[in-house]
Amino acid sequence: MGRSRERQALDRLLAEARDGRGAVAVVRGEAGVGKTALLRYCAHEARDLQIHRTSGVESEMQLPFASLHQLCRPLLGHLESIPHPQRIALSVALGLIDGASPDPFLVSLAALSLLSEVAAAQPMLCLIDDAQWLDSASGQALAFVARRLLADSVAMVFAVREPTTHRELAGLPELQLQGLDEDDARVLLEMVIPGRFDPDIRNRLLAETRGNPLALLELPNRLDSTQLPGVFGLRDGQELPRRIEEAFRLRLLALSREARLLLLLAAAEPADDPHLLWRAAERLGIPYSAAEATEAEGLLAIDRGVRFRHPLVRSAVYGAATAHDRRSVHLALAEATDPRIDPDRRAWHLAAAAIGPDEAIALELERSAGRARARGGLSAAAAFLRRSALLTSNSDRRVGRALAAAQASLHAGEFESALHVLSTVDAAAPDELQAARVDLLRAQVISASGAVDAAPALLLAAAERLEPLDPVLARESYLDAWGAALFAGKLANADMREVSRVVRDRADPNEGSLAADLLLDGMSTLMTDGRAAAAPILRRGIAAFLAEDLSLDKGMRWSVIASCAAVEVWDFESWDAVITRQMQLARDAGALAPLAFGLNGKAITVAWTGDFAATARVDAEADAVTQATGSRVAPFGGMLFAALRGRATDAFELLDRTVQNSGAAGAGFALQWVNWTTAMLCNGLGRYEDALSAAQRAWDDWPDWYVSILASAELVEAAARLGRPHLGAEPLTRLVESARVGASDWALGIAERCTALLIEDGEAEAHYQAAIGHLAATPLRPELARAHLVYGEWLRREKRRLDARGQLRVAHSMLAEMGAEGFAERARHELSATGAKVRRRVDANHDELTPQEAHVARLAADGGTNIEIGTELYLSPRTVEWHLKKVYLKLGITSRRALRAALLAREPGRAAR
Numbered sequence: 008m009g010r011s012r013e014r015q016a017l018d019r020l021l022a023e024a025r026d027g028r029g030a031v032a033v034v035r036g037e038a039g040v041g042k043t044a045l046l047r048y049c050a051h052e053a054r055d056l057q058i059h060r061t062s063g064v065e066s067e068m069q070l071p072f073a074s075l076h077q078l079c080r081p082l083l084g085h086l087e088s089i090p091h092p093q094r095i096a097l098s099v100a101l102g103l104i105d106g107a108s109p110d111p112f113l114v115s116l117a118a119l120s121l122l123s124e125v126a127a128a129q130p131m132l133c134l135i136d137d138a139q140w141l142d143s144a145s146g147q148a149l150a151f152v153a154r155r156l157l158a159d160s161v162a163m164v165f166a167v168r169e170p171t172t173h174r175e176l177a178g179l180p181e182l183q184l185q186g187l188d189e190d191d192a193r194v195l196l197e198m199v200i201p202g203r204f205d206p207d208i209r210n211r212l213l214a215e216t217r218g219n220p221l222a223l224l225e226l227p228n229r230l231d232s233t234q235l236p237g238v239f240g241l242r243d244g245q246e247l248p249r250r251i252e253e254a255f256r257l258r259l260l261a262l263s264r265e266a267r268l269l270l271l272l273a274a275a276e277p278a279d280d281p282h283l284l285w286r287a288a289e290r291l292g293i294p295y296s297a298a299e300a301t302e303a304e305g306l307l308a309i310d311r312g313v314r315f316r317h318p319l320v321r322s323a324v325y326g327a328a329t330a331h332d333r334r335s336v337h338l339a340l341a342e343a344t345d346p347r348i349d350p351d352r353r354a355w356h357l358a359a360a361a362i363g364p365d366e367a368i369a370l371e372l373e374r375s376a377g378r379a380r381a382r383g384g385l386s387a388a389a390a391f392l393r394r395s396a397l398l399t400s401n402s403d404r405r406v407g408r409a410l411a412a413a414q415a416s417l418h419a420g421e422f423e424s425a426l427h428v429l430s431t432v433d434a435a436a437p438d439e440l441q442a443a444r445v446d447l448l449r450a451q452v453i454s455a456s457g458a459v460d461a462a463p464a465l466l467l468a469a470a471e472r473l474e475p476l477d478p479v480l481a482r483e484s485y486l487d488a489w490g491a492a493l494f495a496g497k498l499a500n501a502d503m504r505e506v507s508r509v510v511r512d513r514a515d516p517n518e519g520s521l522a523a524d525l526l527l528d529g530m531s532t533l534m535t536d537g538r539a540a541a542a543p544i545l546r547r548g549i550a551a552f553l554a555e556d557l558s559l560d561k562g563m564r565w566s567v568i569a570s571c572a573a574v575e576v577w578d579f580e581s582w583d584a585v586i587t588r589q590m591q592l593a594r595d596a597g598a599l600a601p602l603a604f605g606l607n608g609k610a611i612t613v614a615w616t617g618d619f620a621a622t623a624r625v626d627a628e629a630d631a632v633t634q635a636t637g638s639r640v641a642p643f644g645g646m647l648f649a650a651l652r653g654r655a656t657d658a659f660e661l662l663d664r665t666v667q668n669s670g671a672a673g674a675g676f677a678l679q680w681v682n683w684t685t686a687m688l689c690n691g692l693g694r695y696e697d698a699l700s701a702a703q704r705a706w707d708d709w710p711d712w713y714v715s716i717l718a719s720a721e722l723v724e725a726a727a728r729l730g731r732p733h734l735g736a737e738p739l740t741r742l743v744e745s746a747r748v749g750a751s752d753w754a755l756g757i758a759e760r761c762t763a764l765l766i767e768d769g770e771a772e773a774h775y776q777a778a779i780g781h782l783a784a785t786p787l788r789p790e791l792a793r794a795h796l797v798y799g800e801w802l803r804r805e806k807r808r809l810d811a812r813g814q815l816r817v818a819h820s821m822l823a824e825m826g827a828e829g830f831a832e833r834a835r836h837e838l839s840a841t842g843a844k845v846r847r848r849v850d851a852n853h854d855e856l857t858p859q860e861a862h863v864a865r866l867a868a869d870g871g872t873n874i875e876i877g878t879e880l881y882l883s884p885r886t887v888e889w890h891l892k893k894v895y896l897k898l899g900i901t902s903r904r905a906l907r908a909a910l911l912a913r914e915p916g917r918a919a920r
Contacts, residue, residue: 010041010048013182017049020162024056024130029156029886033138033165033176036184038248038319039221042166045184046134049164053132056162057125060133063140064277065322069391070351071384074145075118076101077279078133088124090874093117100144100382111144111383115151116881122152123159123883130160137318139171143386143419150175155882158889168318186218195223221317222247225254248319255323258304265293266300267324270307272336274325275359278352279312286343291335334360351375354391364400372398373408380415389415393428406437413448422456443472447484454491460675463492464501467509474513483520483561485510486527490568496675497708507534520561522551526568533575538748545572549581553588562592563601570608574713577749579785583612603632603640610644614651617788617825620865620910622648627862631880641665641677650684651789653691653829662688679708679715686721690728691829693836699725699734706738716745720761724797727764735765753790756781760794763801771801789830792821796834808841819845856897863890864898868906 016032023030034042050058061078079101086094096109097117122131135141135149153163153176165176187195192213216222259267272287288297301307306324308314315321325333341356354371361368372395379387392412399405409432416425425448432445447469454462470484485506492503510531525548533541552569566589573582590605606629614622626645633640642665649658662681682705689698698721705718719738726735739761746758756778763774775798782791799814815838822831838845856864859880866876873884873891880887895901898909 010045013045013184014048016182017045017164018052020164021049021053021056021132024126024132024160024162027130027158027160029159030162031153031156031165031179032163032182033167033179034182034184035167035169037170037219038168039219039225039251039317040184040186041220042168042184043136043317044220045182046136046164046166049132049134053162056130056132058132058134060136061145062136062318063138063142063145065140068140068142069355069387069394070142071144071379071382071387072100072102072114072142072148073277074135074141075148076145078135078149079118079121082121082125085121085125089117089120090878093120093878096383097121100384102378102382105381108381109383111147112151112881114144114383115148116878118148119152119155119159119883120877122161123885126160127885131162133161133163135163135165138165138167138176139173141173141175142384143421144384146173146175150179151881153179155886157882157886159883159885186216187220187223188218189213192216192218192220192223195220216247219247219251221319222251225251252319252323252326255306255320256327258306259324259327262300262304263297265297267328268332268336269293269297270301270320270324271328271332272340273307273309273313273315274321274328275333275336275356276340279314281309281311281313283340283343284309284313287336287339290339290342334362351378351387351391355394358394358398361398363398365398366400369395369398369404369408376411376415385415385419386421389413389419389421389424393424396428396431402435406432406435406441409435410441410444410448413445413452417448417452417455420455422452425452440473440476443469443476446472447480451487454487460495461500463488463495463506466491467501467506471509471513482527483523486523486565486568489527489530490564493568493571494676496679503530503712504534507531511535520551520555520557522548522555522557522569523561523565524548525551526565526572529572530568538575538745542576542748545576546578549573549576549578549585553581553584557592559592559601563589563604566592566608567604571713574717575745575749577746577751577754579612579615579751579753579787586612603629606632607640607642607644611647614644614648615789616786617651617792617821617827619648619652619826623858624862624865627858628880630858631862641668641680643677643680646680646684647687650688650691651827651830653688653827653832655688655692655829658688675708676714679705679718682708683714683718683721686718686725688829690721690724691827691833693833695725695728699729699731703734716742720757723761723764732765735761739765752781752784753787756785756787756790756794760790760797764797768801768805772798775801788821788825789827792818792825792827793830795821796830796837799834800837803837803841812838812841812843815841816843816845856894860890860894860897863887864894864906864910867891867894867903868910 013034020030020032034045036042059078059081061074063074079097083101083103086098089097093113093116095104095106096113098104099106099109100111100114100117122133125131138146138149141149149163149165153165156163165179167173167176186192196213259270262270268291269284269288272284272291272293276283276287285295298307298309302309305316306320307316328336337356338360341353341360344353344356346353350371354368354375357368358372372391376388376391376395379385379391389412392408392415396405396408396412399408409428413425413428413432416422416428429445429449429452432441437445447466450462450465450469453465466484466488470481470488473481473484488501489503489506489510492501492506495502507530510527525544529541529544529548532544549569549572552565557565566585569585570582570589573579573585586605586608590602590609593602593605606625610622610625610629613625622644626642626648629642629644633642642661645661646665649661652658662685665677665681682701686698686702686705689695689701702718702722702725706715706722708715719735719742722738723735723742726732742761743758746754749755759774759778759781763771763778766774775794778794779791779798782794785791795814796818799811799818802808802811802814805811815834819831819834819838822834835845862880863876866879871879873887876882876887877884882890891903894906898906900906900909
């Protein structure tokens with residue numbers, strides 16, 4: 008009845024899966040509106056497909072990967088077909104084997120590979136009902152899979168009850184279900200209440216149920232026309248599901264106590280296991296005949312599985328039960344659960360059966376938290392620890408477990424839960440050290456949740472409170488406060504100078520991390536006493552960071568500060584080494600979210616070497632990881648790459664998007680980076696007014712901070728080109744002072760180039776030549792090419808046309824070869840002005856590869872197999888092959904043997920490097 012539009016959409020989805028293309032639909036709507044019916048329609052129409060099902064259950068949201076396990080259980084015989092690291096990760100996550108805690112995104116990739124491999128033999132339909140109640144780990148994994156179905160014969164249909172705070176599936180194709188139209192609703196109502204009845208009552212029913220099919224079927228049930236007017240009077244849409252549940256509760260009254268207890272057992276145990284259900288029923292003295300009554304009433308069917316007619320039946324049954332009955336069924340289920348096979352489910356039932364504090368159960372929950380953490384279920388670990396804390400009578404132990412729960416919630420990204428747990432610690436009268444740890448955790452939660460501007464002051468206050476209690480943790484917290492201030496930039500409520508002043512006044516070195524102490528002292532000295540005083544400390548801090556055996560957590564937290572320290576002293580090699588170590592730490596741990604930061608940094612250093620092919624590869628991987636993890640890191644590497652490459656439309660789109668995202672999150676550092684790279688882009692495009700304006704904004708944010716120093720080079724160049732040298736005078740002074748402290752060829756080369764732009768013409772040439780000499784000794788080819796460019800421009804203005812041509816030809820050749828299109832066009836224009844003939848470079852192949860296609864192609868050309876490429880790019884092997892076929896078509900080749908030559912023909916500069 009009705010739903011023709013939705014059914015047609017689902018028919019198309021099934022057709023795509025049959026054709027070897029991945030397809031996804033998220034069916035959204037209020038309870039009872041027909042989502043489950045559409046899933047049943049899908050299953051009926053997909054009889055030629057293999058069908059696999061799972062569903063979220065509210066009471067099971069704390070068990071890690073429960074729903075994913077339910078979906079994958081029939082497929083586990085095919086585990087050997089997926090790559091070994093993925094197989095191990097998925098096996099550990101599902102509790103099949105013991106092992107090191109797997110990265111959740113490797114687990115997700117394993118699920119994608121498993122579904123893809125099994126679907127190769129026969130197209131597959133995956134039905135996921137009540138997705139709003141998926142456990143966190145399963146929700147992330149299934150959303151990951153759904154976003155990466157491209158060339159896989161898999162269709163996925165999710166049903167999500169609205170309203171919901173569940174956002175894992177946001178952005179996927181949606182079908183938004185409304186109620187039946189009036190004609191269809193009228194027909195359905197007449198089927199429920201045959202015969203004639205008052206038109207006003209009928210119209211009221213139709214209006215208040217808004218065409219909700221389940222409401223039309225259940226609310227009038229067993230009521231005659233004289234009773235109907237008193238049943239309704241719904242005030243809002245939120246009340247409708249509650250009234251449907253109430254209609255189901257009315258049905259319970261006709262059942263025996265044994266039948267109601269059987270329903271309650273099924274509602275309390277979401278595992279689709281009739282054997283477990285009957286073992287628990289036996290302990291409560293429930294006969295098999297009780298099932299006949301539940302089935303006759305149309306509420307519950309037990310055969311090879313345990314199925315409620317509708318999820319609202321489950322919640323209605325559980326909500327109608329007394330607290331005593333709930334505890335009784337949970338205890339029976341705990342006793343019926345084998346502690347060797349499923350200790351975590353047993354512990355959860357024991358906790359639900361507990362009347363008051365119980366240390367034995369609290370300890371079991373704590374152990375379950377450890378197992379959940381080992382399987383990658385941080386959300387589940389947090390839930391077990393929260394429940395464990397509630398069942399703990401000893402005050403110190405309760406506070407310790409609550410702090411552990413808050414920490415786990417923070418790492419799981421469940422910020423509201425973390426703050427709620429911390430509020431319970433506040434109420435438990437913690438000791439001074441515990442209270443200080445609460446302050447620190449609260450600050451870390453606020454920082455991680457995106458309130459970047461508020462975080463520095465909170466972290467600073469927590470560090471000050473910790474100082475007399477735990478000096479090591481205090482120093483680390485000061486460094487975290489400094490890092491938070493760095494990212495917040497001018498938007499911070501406690502900026503880098505304020506944090507630095509407190510550190511210099513109060514914090515003494517301790518026996519903790521030498522790298523942390525030196526980086527904190529060096530960066531604080533930079534802000535209070537200047538670069539000359541800070542440089543020796545910063546250099547020792549960088550060396551210590553590279554030498555120390557740091558944990559992943561500390562290595563990732565402090566690597567950004569170590570990177571900034573290296574740039575402050577103009578040490579490009581150490582900067583690259585810090586970023587390389589950051590990436591290696593993340594890769595070794597299989598931690599994809601930290602890897603997004605490392606890849607972003609690597610894209611910066613590689614772009615600055617002028618190897619744009621390698622930059623595109625790193626940038627594509629950074630994008631893949633960022634999308635896979637949902638990371639909020641700004642695309643720092645991508646912005647520099649876009650500025651150097653000079654493709655105006657693409658670059659400005661990326662920069663504008665970053666401004667919108669960073670502005671919302673209060674990330675002042677990202678906004679300053681946007682202004683600097685915008686200035687570089689505009690200088691390359693010859694848009695000097697725009698370059699000057701953007702560089703001035705970056706400079707004004709922090710006149711003596713490293714992004715400002717880098718921006719000063721763009722400001723000087725724009726001011727010189729516009730004939731306003733006075734605007735570049737102070738930035739040049741700061742730049743030269745900074746370069747003198749850094750004393751590297753990079754620093755001195757940039758300083759000489761900028762000095763030449765503003766100095767009297769008679770003295771400029773020596774500075775241009777010195778700039779070229781210094782920069783030629785560095786790996787920063789774009790900066791060297793720009794030095795040749797501005798020298799050539801100066802020579803042309805000096806009427807030395809032949810000399811100018813020599814410099815401009817070198818600049819144009821270097822810039823065109825590396826793909827710096829904006830600056831290359833500027834060099835070509837200058838060359839033309841000298842009378843030289845130079846053709847605009849035109850790519851003969853008009854079929855551009857997408858960034859992902861280019862990345863796949865390069866990995867394949869370097870000998871990577873489809874499995875290896877898929878693992879690196881978080882794609883299934885079949886999707887890799889699909890990308891390669893598109894690459895072959897665009898490159899005009901027929902096999903991967905011809906890839907390397909075809910790519911070199913497109914990127915002639917690669918062969919020379």
